Amino acid sequence: MKLELIPDLDGRDVAAEHDFVFRAKQTARGALITRFRGTVCRPAEQGITVSAWQQSVYCFGGLRISVPLFATVQLDREGVVLDLKLDERCRGSQGSKCDFSELERCMGGLLCGKSFAEFNLRCPSAEDARCLHLFELLGGAASFYALFRGHGQEEGGEQELMRLFPDRAGLRCENRHIVLGREHSTVVEMRHNTSPRLDESDFVRDLDAAVSVFCNGEQAFETELRADHYHEAYAALSRLYGRCFRLERQALDYPNSRAARFTNYPALSALSLLSFSYAAMHGGLTRALRVERILRRLQKGDAEAACIGFAQETD
Numbered sequence: 244m245k246l247e248l249i250p251d252l253d254g255r256d257v258a259a260e261h262d263f264v265f266r267a268k269q270t271a272r273g274a275l276i277t278r279f280r281g282t283v284c285r286p287a288e289q290g291i292t293v294s295a296w297q298q299s300v301y302c303f304g305g306l307r308i309s310v311p312l313f314a315t316v317q318l319d320r321e322g323v324v325l326d327l328k329l330d331e332r333c334r335g336s337q338g339s340k341c342d343f344s345e346l347e348r349c350m351g352g353l354l355c356g357k358s359f360a361e362f363n364l365r366c367p368s369a370e371d372a373r374c375l376h377l378f379e380l381l382g383g384a385a386s387f388y389a390l391f392r393g394h395g396q397e398e399g400g401e402q403e404l405m406r407l408f409p410d411r412a413g414l415r416c417e418n419r420h421i422v423l424g425r426e427h428s429t430v431v432e433m434r435h436n437t438s439p440r441l442d443e444s445d446f447v448r449d450l451d452a453a454v455s456v457f458c459n460g461e462q463a464f465e466t467e468l469r470a471d472h473y474h475e476a477y478a479a480l481s482r483l484y485g486r487c488f489r490l491e492r493q494a495l496d497y498p499n500s501r502a503a504r505f506t507n508y509p510a511l512s513a514l515s516l517l518s519f520s521y522a523a524m525h526g527g528l529t530r531a532l533r534v535e536r537i538l539r540r541l542q543k544g545d546a547e548a549a550c551i552g553f554a555q556e557t558d
Contacts (some may be wrong), residue, residue, distance in 0.1 A: 249279070249404045249419055257283050257294050257400075261313045264296045265332050274406040275518050278507055280380070281402030282387040289491055290319040295357065295384035297376065303521065306324040306531035308538075310334060312380050316359060322392060324359050327351040336378055345373050350381070358510065363504060381503035390498060390505075391423070399423045405507040410519035411438065416515065418507060420491060427491045430457040431483070433468065437462055439519050442473070444540075445533050447482060447519045450476040454483060473516070480512040514542045 246483070252263060280297040293316040301308040313330040327350055335341030352371065357365060362385035365371075372378035376459045391399050401422040408415040418432040436452040450470040456463045468483065470476035488508040497503040520537055 248281075249402060249421065251404055252279065253356055257296075261294070261296060261330065264298050264311045267298050267300065267309075267311070272406050274302070275409050275521060276407040276514055277405070278510070278514075279402070279404040280383060280385045280505075280507065281400060282393045282416050282505060283398070283400040284388055285398040288324060289317065291322070291388075293384050293388055296382050297380045297383075299376075301535075303531035303534045309536065312376055312377060312385065314377075314380055316354075316381075316384065318359055318388075322358050322360055322388070324354040324357055327354055329377075335374065346372075346377055349373060349469065350377065354381075357371075359385050360392065361385075376440075379510070380389075385463050386503055387422075387505040390503070394423065396423070401505055403505075403507055404431055405511070407514055407518050409522040411522050414515060414518055414522075416511065418487075420495070420506070422495050422497075422505075425495050428459055429487050431455075431487065432457075433515075436467075436526075441520060441523055445520050445524065445537055446473045447476055447516050448472055450479065450519075456483075456487060456490075458487075458494070458540060463487075463490055477512050477514060480515050483512045484508045512537060515543060 247264075252267070252540045254528060276299065278297070281295070283294045285294075285452050286294055290387045294313070295316070296313045298312070299308075299310040301310075315328045315330075316324060317326040318344045319325055321324040327347065329343050329347040331343070333341075333343040334406075335343070350396075353365060354362065363382055366378065366382070369375040371376040371456060372381070385477045389397070401420070403418065403420040405416070405418040407419075413432070415433075416429075420427050433452045434454075435452050437449075439447045439451075440449055442448040449472065450468055452468045454466045454468055456465070464486070467484065468476075468479045470479050491497075491506075492503060515536055517534065521530070521534045
């Protein structure tokens with residue numbers, strides 16, 4: 244299937260080639276974080292082939308981190324998983340610690356013989372998937388497959404591109420999403436009323452910002468974000484992006500928000516706080532390494548052990 248990709252990416256036949264996921268470069272000047280993702284469902288001899296990809300690119304000064312993933316899920320005509328394959332070039336944010344061959348084996352054992360549309364019931368958290376990125380990838384693919392199947396189409400796809408542009412005055416977030424040929428764009432502009440302060444771990448400890456949100460080029464709403472510590476800031480951002488997602492869902496006629504997980508929005512709260520920390524710091528490589536530590540802590544939570552997402556423990 245030839246998917247007409249967002250203009251920032253080259254068109255590719257995702258049925259035969261998915262090098263675009265692994266060769267993608269940072270294209271927008273000033274973008275700290277770029278993330279694109281997508282899903283294609285197409286007919287196959289045994290039923291349906293679902294191709295899913297996600298690529299995150301972090302540019303922390305002189306340090307560039309790329310996290311590409313591509314999965315192929317083969318379903319029978321009833322939507323039952325027959326096989327799951329992860330591209331051998333998949334890479335997690337912790338490099339060689341990320342054992343995708345092991346994750347493929349474990350996830351295949353969890354899903355094969357089960358309905359793919361029920362993935363989010365069988366694997367409700369990143370801990371169950373043993374990988375945050377794989378949880379995002381397959382959760383999104385499964386929820387899109389459920390939407391696709393409900394439309395009764397032979398083949399179809401969705402794709403999304405998000406970029407974050409921080410500066411000392413605030414943050415601009417751009418997100419474009421094409422679902423079954425229908426497109427929706429969102430721009431979130433945050434301007435600090437008071438510059439965020441960082442705690443001893445370089446996390447934002449307070450937030451005071453004015454926010455304007457634009458959908459498809461028109462202003463949708465304005466609001467204020469205020470928080471006195473990191474967890475309040477995270478919650479306030481989650482509410483903001485949840486509101487943005489509801490507007491997109493209404494415009495593109497999604498199912499309820501719990502079912503529609505083919506989206507970048509759940510990741511944006513943590514990535515926005517990461518961007519605020521980056522903008523508030525000084526320095527070159529030292530700054531980049533400090534931000535990388537924040538990124539890993541956001542993925543791991545407060546646990547000191549290796550990230551649950553990287554198959555460090557096997558049965």
